[in-house]
Amino acid sequence: MEWLSQQFGTRVIALMPVAIAVNIVLGYTVANVLKLPIYLDSIGTILVGVLAGPIAGALTGILSSLIWQVAIPGQSIGPFAPVAGVIGLLAGVWGYLGVYRRRPAEGGNLWLPVVIALGAIALLVLPIINNPAYNDPAFTVPWYSAAIIAVAVALGVGVVGMAYLRRDAAPAWVAVAGALTGVIAAICSAPIAAIVYGGVTGAGTDIIVAALRQGGADVFNAALGQGFFSDPIDKTITSFVVFIILAGMSRRLIARFPMGERAVGPEPA
Amino acid sequence: MSVEQALVLRGVRYRYAGADRFALDGVDLVVRPGEVVGVTGPSDAGKSTLCLVAAGLAPGTIAGVLEGSVTVDGIETRDQRPHEHAQQAGVLFQNPATQLSGTSRYVWEEVAFGPRNLGLPLGDVVARVEAALAALHIGHFGERDPARLSGGQGQLVALASVLAVGPRYLVLDEPTSQLDPQGTRLVGDALAGIADTGQTGIVLVEHKTDLLAALCSRVLVLGGGRGVREGPAAEVLADAGLHDLGVEPPSAVRLRARLAAAGVSVPEQAFAEAAA
Amino acid sequence: MIRGWTGPVSVFGAVLLTVVITGVGRRLVSFVVASLPLVISILLINTFIYPDATDALATVGPFTVTGTGLTVALQAALRVIAFALAIGVFVATTDLDDLLSDLERRGLGRRAEFVIGSAIRMVPRMVERAGEIVEAQRARGLDTEGRPWRRARGLVPLAGPMIGGALNDVEERTMALEARAFSAPARRTPIRRFPDSAAQRAARWGLGLLIVALTVATVGGWLNVP
Incomplete structure (x- = not known):
């Protein structure tokens, strides 16, 4: 209690x-x-x-x-x-x-977690990208595959760059947590979009829904596929924003919140 | 044994959680009802920390280590819960916008926020709100929208909402630092009015020494977490060493020094009157 | 699978009836207009591309209009407009401050009341401020119509000060709340009382029971909504 x-x-x-x-x-x-x-x-x-x-x-x-x-x-x-x-x-x-804790590291201690994290994200993302509907020749949004690859590369560069600049392995775990949150969010929102709105949301992402349906996906799977595209990207970016906010906040202020100390780790000696 | 009716800090040291040095390092202060005590000093001297400790927010709400004793009418603040202490010593901060609850449509409701939190009977809530508004001469604000007040007016409403909780002591942390000259005068006059009733003891933390000269009977100058000067306001504020302590002397004192340097001597009496 | 028309039509009808009775129709135009992109998207996508629908009505280029798709599209559009109207009627007829005060009198905790009440007041002020920041950015050459990555550059000067400023205030807000006895254990004193006739009470209970009854009946299979 x-x-x-x-x-x-x-x-x-x-x-x-x-x-x-x-x-x-x-x-x-x-x-x-x-x-x-x-x-x-x-x-x-x-x-x-x-x-x-x-x-x-x-x-x-x-x-x-x-x-x-x-x-x-x-x-x-x-x-x-x-x-x-x-x-x-x-x-x-x-x-x-403790995903948001700073993890200062150098050399192998820094790069091993980064590589593991990128691998984990790839495992998470590959089956999504390999959705056969994306490659249906009848209705392919031309920029689509290029966009996915560009975003994936940008996120990867972001993780590696941040890890390198800060000499800190934390961005790797932040990215994994963000991507995983996105996948789970997509799974939760697809049924709602399908049942309440017939699978479309009125946003620009509806073009993805149309493409997936043309490629043979049913209402639910088209909504899911759209979520799998938008949510992991969005949540990964959001997680980074939160990580940067936490890094910019004074540790003293953070520690006054109930989970603050646990979230960012104890004061460095 | 009769208990002293006063807000008393004795040998107070305070270290914030996660900090390695004491922000307050041995401060003594006594404020009795009806008295206005000014506190000044350079930035980082511990002025804001003094406010938090005197208002009972540290170490309760702001984690840290408190040594020495802080008592209000004989009761140790560390034995009290925040809402109990709020009824003994109220605190006013710099920014009117963040202090207003932001949940009220009318000033009247905003001032009632505190008394309602205490769960007082409706009649008592009404009486306290009316009294607080009247004490600051802002009864006519009652039906205005708190979000559409000027800085000075907002600060008066924030002060009224603190008064309505019923404290015998007020701790004011640079209450005019975000106000224009007009707002500063508004708040200064209101504080003078409260002090004149003789019911409330006020700790006024300010770097504007003109305001201190106008309102305070005594002044404490802080430096590095300790009291470095204390005494009657006129004496401390006229101290030639004030500038070296990182405090800008009141304009009257500066004017007199300039005049003296130019070879003009003005009787002390004239300044005492100007300050009062 | 196509669901019947009874559901969407009766919900839409009920909401429309409420709109007419309350006479707030004019104030709802913005709610309906704002939901148009969603409605258009729903109509277009479902009508032309509905998975596994074979009952073709017409063919336009590579797309086929199907009966199933058209039905689903119209039903979903009805639901969405009914939803938008319902929210609109709620906003147009209910003063949120009054609602919160009344809920508090009925036992809503002071913490919940504070969070909701203060957030509702903060949003319009911050939307206004965000608009000003974007305008200022635009005046200095930010392109809000150009390519996505150009627009994305507008985010940093927007999000930074907004989040930073808001978080800085939290500390002072916390202390100001404590100074106003926010954590006192007593129940807050209610200061408003709203007229509540027997008819209103009966209507509230009746509608609540109706929802439960309809849900139980349809889920349990006793009532078959065509």
Whole structure:
């Protein structure tokens, strides 16, 4: 019980509205003003999950979706509230496992985890890319395969570059956690998209749904395939943003949150 | 044994969790009801830490190690929970926007936030809100939107919401640092009004020594976490060594020094009146 | 699999009836307009590309309009518009502050009330501020219509100050809440009471029971909705 109640101390209560507002405002601006093909609507959720714990993270996600639905007309986000909850829950788990801790390392100690992490991401992503529907000649979005490869390469370069510049193996684990969160989020949101919206969401990513269906996927699998494309990318980027935010926050402030010390590790001696 | 009615810090040292040096390193301070004590010093002297400790937020809310004793009317703050302490010593910070709860449509409701948290009967809530608004002469703000107030007005509403919780002591952490001159005057006048009732003891932490000269009876100058000067306001603020301690003397004192350097002597009495 | 028309049509009808009764129709235009991209997407994709549908009605270039697809498209569109209208009616008829106060009087905790109430007020202010930042960026040459990676560069100056500023405030907000006795154990004093007639209470309970009954009946197989 104490484990639960300390996730809702006054400091966490002060953080949650801010996190919810950041989710909604950034998500709205990214999708509607900058019109980017990612969501970036779970930075606040993941931050709360990491600093305060899985239940607080899940609630932040769920409330963000519901308040977003009411605050801004015409968004199709409310029914996806359970997915946002799962993302917050997972963030709490990653924080507990110490994914966001800095791991200073050199040479083999640095590169071995990075290689293992990239391998893990490849294992995760390859079957998704190999979806036969993508390669159907009847309806191929020409930029599609190129886009997937470009993004995968960019993320890989990002992980390696960050690890090299910071002499820190943490970005590798942050990337794995982000990609895994994305895959799970995609699995959770596909049935909702399929049942509530007939598999489309009104965003630019609907072209992927169309392509997958033309390639022979059914309603559910087309929605799933679209999620498998968008979510791991989005959640990996979001995880990096959270990692950078945590690195920029004072350790003293972080330690005042219930899971803060556990999430970023003890003060370096 | 009769208990001293005062906010008392004795030999207070405070180290933030995760820090290796003491932000406060042996500070003594006594504030009685009706008294305004000014605290000043260069940045990093421990002014804000002093506020947190005196207001009972450290080490309860802000983790750290507290040595020495902090008592309010004889009760140790470390034995109290935050809401109990809030009813004895209230604290006001710099930024009006972050202090308002942001959940109220009207100023009246905003001021009622604290008393309602205490679960007081509705009649008591109303009485406290009206009293707090009246004490600051902002009864006419009641139906305004807290988000649409000027900085000075917002700070007055924040002060009223702290007063409504019912503390006998107020700790003010640079309450005018984000305000324009007009807002500063507004808050300064309100504080003078509270002090005049003789019911409330005020600790005013400020780097604006003009405000200290206008309001305080005594002044404590901090440096490196310790008190380096303490005494009657007029005396401490006129101290020629103030500038070397990293504190800008009040404008009246600077003017007098300039005049003296130019060979003009002005009777001390004129400055005492100007300061008051 | 095609589901019947009863569901979408009756839901749409019920919502439409509410709109007419409450007389807030005009204020709902923005909600319907805002859901148009989604509706158009639903109509186009399902009508022209519906997996495994063979009942072709017409062929346009490489695409085939199928009866199944058209049915699914129209049903989903009805559901989405009904959903948008329902949210619109809720927003147009309900003052969220009043709703929260009333829920609090009925036992919603102060923490939940604070989080929801404060987030709802923070969002419009921050949307406004984000808009200003993007405008300022645009004035300095940010391209919000160009290629994705150009637009993505607008993110850093937007997200950085927004998140940084918001997090910096959390510490002071926490202390200000404690100074206002936020963690006191008592129940908060309610200050508003809303008229609640017997008819309203009966309607609320009745509708709630109706939802439960319909769900149980359809899931249990006693009621077959065509």
